[in-house]
Amino acid sequence: MEQATIDSISFLTRSETRVRLLEQLLEGGPATQRDLRVDLDTSRSTVARALTAFQERGWVRNSGDTYRLTPVGQQVIEAARRFAETVEAAEDLAPFLRWFPTERFDLDIAALSAATVVTPSEGDPYTPARTQTELLREAERFRGLFPSIDLEGSKLVHDQITSGALEAEIVVAPAVEETITAGEFAPLFREELETGRLTVRRAETALPFYLGIADGEVVQVGVEDDEGFPRALLEATDERVRAWAESVYQEYRESAASLPVEAF
Known part of the structure; x- marks a missing residue:
């Protein structure tokens, strides 16, 4: 300049x-x-x-x-x-951008000006996780990348899928596959897969963030710290964010192997 x-x-x-x-x-x-x-x-x-x-x-x-x-x-x-709007958006997005791997995934900040960022509070560290769960509760069709997973959310998805309210396809990290094919998770996923309303794929490598696409409209991106603790969840409906999310999801889906019912 x-x-x-x-x-x-x-x-x-x-x-x-x-x-x-x-x-x-x-x-x-x-x-x-x-x-x-x-x-x-x-x-x-x-x-x-x-x-x-x-x-x-x-x-x-x-x-x-x-x-x-x-x-x-x-x-x-x-x-x-325009500059002022960019600065304001960047400051609002700071808790999310701090943990998001921008060097690998180019997400235009301008497209995030209307996005909502949910962060943990001192009295409620799991606010991002609950916001993620609410999206799953309301969605009819869902696709997502899961670098980690929790039992509460899995039980909710199980109820939604087995009741016929939700159809989903998810790509899980290799470590998540080990979790969901054993213990309390396994029967939940087995029942969901038997309905034909769930597809589970295992990614070749660890996943860099949580990504959820609900009904082709709402996008959520969740980031964790180095210890796996949720730090921020971004929610957006901007068509540019949706296009980016679709592209990232397809990138991981194409190289992911489908897990059969027998794996559970």
């Missing part, structure tokens, strides 16, 4: 009044100094200095007492707004 560009960004963002002035001209159209001063509830000298500086940069021009944005000024304030 060139120094002149950095200087212009610094000039604009160093003053909230400057940003608000450009926004007012963008939203309200041409205005006099007095109009701008009243709308922003600020001093005459502050408005005058800002408008003069904008004119010097070619962001604003005046005709008599009326000031209006130039095409350059419009581009500047619209770009500033």
Whole structure:
């Protein structure tokens, strides 16, 4: 980035009044100094200095007492707004992005601006897991990647599938296969597979995160810390996120081996 560009960004963002002035001209159209001063509830000298500086940069021009944005000024304030939205989204997503392997899976932050991030609290460390369970309770068709699994969620899915309310296909990590083919898990999965409404596949390698796609609409991505503790669950409906999720799921599904009823 060139120094002149950095200087212009610094000039604009160093003053909230400057940003608000450009926004007012963008939203309200041409205005006099007095109009701008009243709308922003600020001093005459502050408005005058800002408008003069904008004119010097070619962001604003005046005709008599009326000031209006130039095409350059419009581009500047619209770009500033997009930047602000990106920063806000990144800060909201920070608990999720901290644990998400962005170096391997390119998920556009802009597509996540309307996403919800659920994190554990001191009094309720399993909030992400419960949110995941609620999605399974409401879904009619589900596909997912499971790097880990819990018995409570498995019992819920068992009830949904055996009652005919849910059809699912899941890809599990090799360690999860060992868990679900033994102990209390095995009879649950055997009964589900016998209904024909569940398909279980074993991935070739460990899975990097939990991924759930419900009814082709809602996407959940869950991340864990280095010790396997859930840290954040992201939920989104943006079509770009859905396309990304479908692609990632298919990548793991294609190389995963189907597990027969006999394995349980």
